[in-house]
Amino acid sequence: MRGSTRRIIVVVVIVALALAAAGFRVLREASARNDPFDAAAVTNAPFPSLTYGIQAFLWWDNGEAGKHLDWVRLLSFSHVKQTFAWRDLEPKPGIWDWTQSDRIFREIARRDLGIIVRLGQVPSWARASGQRSARDAPPEDISRWADYCASVAERYQGKVAAYQIWNEPNLSREWGDNPPDPAGYVKVLAACSEAIRVADPAAVLISAGLAPTGNNDGRAMPDDIYLDHMYRNDFQQHIDLVGVHAPGYSAPEISPDSEEAPQRWFTFRRVEDMRKIMLSHDDAERQMAIMEFGYTTEQINPDYKWFSVTEAQQAEMLERAYEYAIANWRPWVGLMVLIYLPDGSWRQADEEYWWSIVEPDTGIPRDAFYTVANMRKVCGAFVIPERESDSPVAEGRVKAPICPN
Numbered sequence: 001m002r003g004s005t006r007r008i009i010v011v012v013v014i015v016a017l018a019l020a021a022a023g024f025r026v027l028r029e030a031s032a033r034n035d036p037f038d039a040a041a042v043t044n045a046p047f048p049s050l051t052y053g054i055q056a057f058l059w060w061d062n063g064e065a066g067k068h069l070d071w072v073r074l075l076s077f078s079h080v081k082q083t084f085a086w087r088d089l090e091p092k093p094g095i096w097d098w099t100q101s102d103r104i105f106r107e108i109a110r111r112d113l114g115i116i117v118r119l120g121q122v123p124s125w126a127r128a129s130g131q132r133s134a135r136d137a138p139p140e141d142i143s144r145w146a147d148y149c150a151s152v153a154e155r156y157q158g159k160v161a162a163y164q165i166w167n168e169p170n171l172s173r174e175w176g177d178n179p180p181d182p183a184g185y186v187k188v189l190a191a192c193s194e195a196i197r198v199a200d201p202a203a204v205l206i207s208a209g210l211a212p213t214g215n216n217d218g219r220a221m222p223d224d225i226y227l228d229h230m231y232r233n234d235f236q237q238h239i240d241l242v243g244v245h246a247p248g249y250s251a252p253e254i255s256p257d258s259e260e261a262p263q264r265w266f267t268f269r270r271v272e273d274m275r276k277i278m279l280s281h282d283d284a285e286r287q288m289a290i291m292e293f294g295y296t297t298e299q300i301n302p303d304y305k306w307f308s309v310t311e312a313q314q315a316e317m318l319e320r321a322y323e324y325a326i327a328n329w330r331p332w333v334g335l336m337v338l339i340y341l342p343d344g345s346w347r348q349a350d351e352e353y354w355w356s357i358v359e360p361d362t363g364i365p366r367d368a369f370y371t372v373a374n375m376r377k378v379c380g381a382f383v384i385p386e387r388e389s390d391s392p393v394a395e396g397r398v399k400a401p402i403c404p405n
Contacts, residue, residue: 037275039332041284046162046204046240047334048380048403050325053079053116055292057343058107059088059100064363068341069111071358071365074396075373076384078405079114079161081291081337085121086148093125093144098155105159114161114405116206116337119149119192127176136167137176138184142191149192153199160200161405162335164243164291165192166208170226172219174211180221182229186238193238206335207235209243209291210274212265222265224273231281241289241334244274248295249307252321268293268321275332289335293321297366298354308354315371318357326378338372370394379403 054077058065072080082104090096108115122139131137139145168174169185189207196203207230210223223244249266256264256273264273275288295317298308309317318338325333342360346353353360357368374394377384384401392398
């Protein structure tokens, strides 16, 4: 073949590739105009959309853990989220105790459930000396933190559906009572992520769920600003899904742009703002995970009572929230974690008590439990139809179906 002919062919191929790329951009731009969240861009999603999970407290089992996991099945949920606190696993340097975590994995496997492991809660011995009494604080020695992450991943390789690395670092109280520090969190995230990926290359990693808040001071940083700073520190290379929180401060359908929402963060749909930040950083292909959401029935604490609902409203709002997500957020929202199946030690003075879908002190399910259990569930192409409250499945006489996990 003559050189001139080869050059013509090369030029033609280059032009064809350029036209194809331009055509793809046009299609993407048209799709984005029709869908401001660019759902079509999501590829190789780690979770079916939606994936139904709930946060539980199974660590110190007083005879309730098995019942709570049976409840997860009765809810037709496929995943449970549990904290594997560093302070519980390594209470003293080099002294590891896997008793409780091994038991949890045995119970999870018996019920064919998936587990989301939340990592964090640094032991006091691993914190800086001035932060020993803080609620949660970053580790003084990042290598010891990485060793904890690696140890969990090595022991449970292939058994964990996903890891959530830390929780709400945009709040001072979750960051050693220090001002929120996105760059500092990304360093903590990176060390843990790299350690897990060495120990279990197939592991799915989720960034910390961020708390919606309007404060921008030493006590808190708004979740959207914090997420933007995380991107500016290249956090996305360390995770598979972006973690957010979506507490129910208002009815699920209310838009952040609505006059009914005095502040944007005061909406369940705040996650749409967070998705737009992902798009602004050219991260449209990545899925989001809602690591906490729910509605509180708070009756005591004024810090939470102002947005509380009745138990009947809690049930209704949760079903409407799921239906909104099904209709509008697939496939870019994958995992949704409801709060809570309770810690039995909670009492009415504890704000967590009121978010739970089961009475913590009596163990009696609230209205929300039955509504969520019986509502329809859509996970990818798999649908679990709504069921009657007196059906054999609802009454526990027939094993409840769950979405494939």
